[in-house]
Amino acid sequence: MENSFVIGVDFGTDSVRSLVVNTQTGQEAGSAVHYYPRWQKGLYCDPATQQYRQHPLDYLEGLEHSIREALQQCPPGTAALVKGIAVDTTGSTPGPVDETGTPLALVPGFEENPNAMFVLWKDHTANKEAALINDIAHSNGMDYTQYSGGIYSSEWYWAKILHVITTDDAVREKAASWVEHCDWIPAVLTGNKSLSTLLRSRCAAGHKAMWHASWGGLPPRTFLEKLNPALTKYDQTYTDTVEATVPAGTISAAWAEKLGLPTDVIIGTGAFDAHMGAVGGGIQSYSLCKVIGTSTCDILVAPMEEAGHLFVKGICGQVDGSVIPGMLGLEAGQSAYGDVFAWLRKLIMGPMYALLPDEQDKLAAVEGRLLGYLSAQAQQLPLKENDPLALDWFNGRRTPDANHTLKSTITGLHLGIDAVQVFKALVEATAFGAQSIAARFEKEGIAIKEVIALGGVAKKSGYAMQVLADVMNRPIRIVNSENACALGAAMFAAVAAGVYPDIDQAQQAMTSGFETTWQPRQENVAYYAARYRKFQELGAITEKLYV
Numbered sequence: 001m002e003n004s005f006v007i008g009v010d011f012g013t014d015s016v017r018s019l020v021v022n023t024q025t026g027q028e029a030g031s032a033v034h035y036y037p038r039w040q041k042g043l044y045c046d047p048a049t050q051q052y053r054q055h056p057l058d059y060l061e062g063l064e065h066s067i068r069e070a071l072q073q074c075p076p077g078t079a080a081l082v083k084g085i086a087v088d089t090t091g092s093t094p095g096p097v098d099e100t101g102t103p104l105a106l107v108p109g110f111e112e113n114p115n116a117m118f119v120l121w122k123d124h125t126a127n128k129e130a131a132l133i134n135d136i137a138h139s140n141g142m143d144y145t146q147y148s149g150g151i152y153s154s155e156w157y158w159a160k161i162l163h164v165i166t167t168d169d170a171v172r173e174k175a176a177s178w179v180e181h182c183d184w185i186p187a188v189l190t191g192n193k194s195l196s197t198l199l200r201s202r203c204a205a206g207h208k209a210m211w212h213a214s215w216g217g218l219p220p221r222t223f224l225e226k227l228n229p230a231l232t233k234y235d236q237t238y239t240d241t242v243e244a245t246v247p248a249g250t251i252s253a254a255w256a257e258k259l260g261l262p263t264d265v266i267i268g269t270g271a272f273d274a275h276m277g278a279v280g281g282g283i284q285s286y287s288l289c290k291v292i293g294t295s296t297c298d299i300l301v302a303p304m305e306e307a308g309h310l311f312v313k314g315i316c317g318q319v320d321g322s323v324i325p326g327m328l329g330l331e332a333g334q335s336a337y338g339d340v341f342a343w344l345r346k347l348i349m350g351p352m353y354a355l356l357p358d359e360q361d362k363l364a365a366v367e368g369r370l371l372g373y374l375s376a377q378a379q380q381l382p383l384k385e386n387d388p389l390a391l392d393w394f395n396g397r398r399t400p401d402a403n404h405t406l407k408s409t410i411t412g413l414h415l416g417i418d419a420v421q422v423f424k425a426l427v428e429a430t431a432f433g434a435q436s437i438a439a440r441f442e443k444e445g446i447a448i449k450e451v452i453a454l455g456g457v458a459k460k461s462g463y464a465m466q467v468l469a470d471v472m473n474r475p476i477r478i479v480n481s482e483n484a485c486a487l488g489a490a491m492f493a494a495v496a497a498g499v500y501p502d503i504d505q506a507q508q509a510m511t512s513g514f515e516t517t518w519q520p521r522q523e524n525v526a527y528y529a530a531r532y533r534k535f536q537e538l539g540a541i542t543e544k545l546y547v
Contacts, residue, residue: 004083004499005029005074007067008280008489010273011089011181013120013294014039016062018070019486020078023499026510029078031483032069034062044114050124050395050404053114056095056103056184063185067259079260084497085189085251086244086268086489088276089181090121092156092208096164096175100193103184104174115168118181119160122295122335122395124404126163129227130154133162136226144210144219149315153402155335157209158219158227165230172230177237180204182270189267191252199248202241203271206319207331211241213320243321244271245495245503268496273485274299274331275323279503280488281454281479282511283323288438288448291485292455294342295395296430297333298437302446304328312444314400315437324503330446332437335404336395338457340426343394345370348419374423375463381424383527388412388425389534391542392433400440409542427464428528431471432535438472452514454479459515469518471528481512 008019020030036058038044044053071079095118096104104116119125133152137145145152152159157178165172177195179187187198205211210219217239224231251265274297278289289299297316304320307328312318315332322329336343349367356363381387389411396404410425438448451474458465458478469476481487491506500506 003081005078005081006083006490006493006497006499007070007085008486008491008493009063009067009085009087009185010483010486010489011059011062011087011185012273012485013090013122016059016066017483017486018066019483019490020070020074020082021487021490021510023083023494024509026487026512028481028483028487029075030070030073031486032066032073034066034069036062044117050122051114052120052123053117054093054120055117056105059118059181059185060188063188064258071260080262082261082265083499084266084268084493086276086493086496087182087185087270088273088485088489089185089270091180091182091204091272092160093118093121093181094157094160094178095119095181095184096171097177097179097184097195098174099176099195101177101179101184101187101195101198102193104171107174110171110174113168113171115164115171119164121155123160124154124396126154126159127405129162129166130156130159130404133159133227136223140223140226142215144215144223146311147212147319148207148210148317149399149402150311150313151402152210153316153398154404155398155402157204158231161234162228162231166228177234180208182272186248186267186270189251189255190249191254192249199246199269200238200241201269201271202243202319203275203322203329205238205241206322207272207317242269243325244269244276244492245325247496266493266497268493271322271492272297274333275329276488276492277454277485278323278488279491279507280481280484280486280512281452282507282514283452285327286447286449287452288441288450289452289454290434290458292337292453292457294338295333295335295398296337296434297331298399298434299323300330300441300446300448301327302330307446310445312441312446314402314440316399316402330441332399332441334392334430334433334437335398336392337430340392340394340430341371344419344423344426371461374420375461377420378424378427379463379466381420383524385530386412388417388421389531389538390425390429391535391539392429393542399437403543403546405546406543407546409538411538427467428471428531429535430464431468431528432532434468435471435532436536448474450477451475452477452479454481454484456482462518465518466521469520470524471532473520473525475520476518477514478516478518479512480515484512487512
C-alpha cells in the first residue's frame with residue numbers, strides 16, 4: 001500500500017498539538033504545539049470564582065499554526081499524501097453560537113464577553129445549577145442522569161448553559177444553540193454553517209449532555225422547562241449523534257488553501273481528548289486507561305452484551321460507542337492531577353518571582369527543576385504511619401460522585417514538615433484518588449484487567465507512577481507515545497478517510513506500544529492500603545464541612 005498520512009489535532013487546556021502520522025507504520029512525521037496566547041495572559045478567567053473561558057480565536061489560530069508547522073517538519077511531498085484530519089478537545093467545553101454556528105465571541109458586540117466564549121471543562125461557575133439539575137432529575141420519575149453516573153456535574157453541558165443564560169441576557173437572546181468545542185472544529189474545517197447539518201459527537205452528547213437513544217435524544221422539553229423555561233429554546237437542538245469514525249465531510253477550499261492540503265482531505269467528527277487518547281494508548285476490553293494531564297480522565301471499554309445492562313454509579317457516564325464503535329465506553333476521572341503540583345510549584349516559587357524581579361530567568365530555570373528535585377527527595381523518604389495526608393480535591397471531586405464544591409484537606413502538619421514531605425502527601429493523594437475510581441468500577445461490576453497510563457506526567461514522573469502502582473497494587477503500563485491523544489485522533493482520521501475499516505485495524509497498524517511497566521512493590525502495599533483507609537476517613541470528615 002502506498003504511504004499515506006493523516007493529521008491528529010489535540011486541543012488541550014493550554015495548547016493545541018497537531019501530529020502528522022504515517023498510516024502504514026504509525027511513525028510520527030511531524031508535530032507542532034501552539035500555546036493559546038489569550039489564555040496564557042489569563043484573559044476572561046477568574047480563578048477565585050472558578051471561571052475559565054477560552055476565546056475561539058485561540059482555537060482557530062492554534063489550528064492553523066500547529067498544522068502548518070507540523071507539516072513543515074515533514075519530508076517534502078507529505079502534505080499531498082494527507083488523507084484525513086480528526087480532532088479531539090477538552091470537554092465538556094461548550095460555547096454559544098448564532099444561526100450560522102458562529103461562536104458569539106466572533107460576532108460584533110460580543111468579542112470581549114466571557115459568556116460568549118467557550119466554557120472550559122474546569123469552569124465550575126455552575127455549581128448551583130448542577131445542584132438544581134440533580135434535584136429535579138432525582139425527583140420527577142425518569143432520571144435523565146442515570147447514564148451519567150446518577151450525578152450531574154457543573155463541568156458539563158446543561159449546567160454551564162443554564163448558568164450563562166441566567167446571568168447574561170444578551171447571550172441568552174442571541175444564542176441560537178450551544179456547540180461543544182469538539183463539534184465546532186470539524187464544522188469549521190468543512191465550512192459547515194448550518195446548525196441543522198452540524199454533526200454532534202456521541203462521546204460529548206452521551207457523557208455530558210444527558211443524550212440517550214432510549215428517550216429519543218436530549219432530555220425532553222418538560223424536563224428543561226422545570227430547570228428554566230429559557231432552556232426550552234434548545235430542547236430539539238439535535239436528536240441524532242455520531243461516533244467518531246463517521247466523516248464530517250471534506251475539507252473546505254478555504255481551509256485546504258490555508259493549510260496547504262489537497263481539497264479531498266476527509267474531516268472526521270470530533271470527540272473528547274481522553275476518549276481518543278485511550279484509543280491512541282491501545283485500550284482494549286476492560287483496560288482502565290488513565291489519561292493524565294492537568295486533570296485525569298479514566299476511560300474503560302467493555303462489550304455491550306456484558307456490561308450494557310449495568311448502571312455504574314458516580315462516574316462520568318456510560319455511552320454506547322463513545323470510545324470505540326460497538327463497545328460501551330465508561331468515563332471517570334480526577335478534577336486535578338497536574339494542577340495539584342502546579343499549585344505547589346506556584347506556592348513555593350510565586351513569592352520568589354515577586355521579590356526578585358531582576359532574576360526572572362534564573363528563577364524560571366529553578367522552577368523547571370523543582371518537581372524533579374522534589375520527586376528525587378521524596379522517594380528517599382522512609383514511609384511513616386503518621387506522614388502528612390492529603391485529599392486530591394483541589395478542584396473539587398469529579399469521581400466517584402461528582403461534587404465540585406469540595407476542597408482539599410492536608411493533615412498531619414507540624415513544624416518538622418518540609419516541602420518534600422508535602423509533595424509526597426500530594427503524590428499519594430493523586431494515587432488514592434485513582435484507587436477510589438478503580439474501586440468504584442469493581443464495586444459496580446466492571447472488571448479491570450490492566451491499567452494503562454499516558455500523558456506527560458505518566459512518562460516523566462517515575463516516582464508518581466511507582467506510588468500509583470503500589471497504591472493500586474497493579475502493574476501500570478506506560479504508553480510509549482508522548483502524543484497519545486493526537487495519535488488517537490490520527491487513528492480516527494484514518495478510519496474516517498477509509499484507510500482502515502475500523503479502529504481495531506487502525507490501532508494494530510499505528511500503535512506506539514508501551515515503553516515500560518511499573519510493578520507494585522509488595523513491601524509497600526500494606527502501608528499504602530492503611531494510608532488509603534485513612535484517606536477515605538479524611539474524605540468523609542472533610543465532606544461534612546461542605547454539605
